[in-house]
Amino acid sequence: xxxxxxNEATDTIPALLPGTDRHRTMLFPRxxxxxxxxxxxxxxxxxxxxxxxxLDDMRLCTSELVTNAVLxxxxxxxxxxxxxxxxxxELRIEVHDSGENRPTQRVPEESAVDGRGLLIVAATADSWxxxxxxxxxxxxxxxxxxxxxxxxxxxxxxxxxxxxxS
Numbered sequence: 001x002x003x004x005x006x007n008e009a010t011d012t013i014p015a016l017l018p019g020t021d022r023h024r025t026m027l028f029p030r031x032x033x034x035x036x037x038x039x040x041x042x043x044x045x046x047x048x049x050x051x052x053x054x055l056d057d058m059r060l061c062t063s064e065l066v067t068n069a070v071l072x073x074x075x076x077x078x079x080x081x082x083x084x085x086x087x088x089x090e091l092r093i094e095v096h097d098s099g100e101n102r103p104t105q106r107v108p109e110e111s112a113v114d115g116r117g118l119l120i121v122a123a124t125a126d127s128w129x130x131x132x133x134x135x136x137x138x139x140x141x142x143x144x145x146x147x148x149x150x151x152x153x154x155x156x157x158x159x160x161x162x163x164x165x166s
Contacts, residue, residue: 022049022086028066030074038066038082042093045084051091054144057124058093061142064117065095068140073099090126091144098137102130 024045028034042062046055062082069080074097081096103118121128125142133139 023083025081025083027079027081029079030070030076032070034070034080035063035066038080038095039063041082042084046091049086051086054091058091058142058144061121061125061128062093062095064121065093065140065142068103068117069095069097069099072101072103073097073137075099089146091146092141093143094139094141096133096137096139098135100136100138102138103140 024041026038026041028038028041039059039062043055043059046052046058066080066082074080078098081094083092083094083096085092085094118128121142126145128140128142131139131141
């Protein structure tokens with residue numbers, strides 16, 4: 001039975017995960033509006049960090065990965081986690097969901113109206129993949145190399161307690 005998505009406004013919930021000052025996570029409900037709000041979250045985060053050299057590419061990949069999670073990965077009543085990371089060598093978008101089906105890149109029929117999301121991610125990002133998670137589900141990610149993006153390298157990491165910057 002196909003699930004129905006709503007057009008209700010999204011109330012995002014900050015995830016309280018430990019980490020460095022160069023990542024941010026946000027949980028989103030499984031709704032029709034989630035890809036848009038996830039794109040805005042990624043764009044706002046990267047803009048605040050001054051990481052805008054490939055902002056349009058990262059927004060596009062976020063949209064495709066979150067749309068796949070909402071339509072094919074997240075069971076009804078579950079959430080999608082989006083993580084943005086600024087690492088030494090790359091900028092990275094991760095989309096976590098609790099669905100068991102692993103996405104596969106395919107070549108759709110020319111007249112098909114869907115099925116191109118991972119083709120778009122593969123053509124836009126420098127690399128992408130799927131990794132296992134602790135617990136149910138998977139993480140689908142897209143990475144953007146700093147050397148190819150013109151992004152400045154990160155300043156040296158400082159020591160001391162740090163947390164999520166959401």
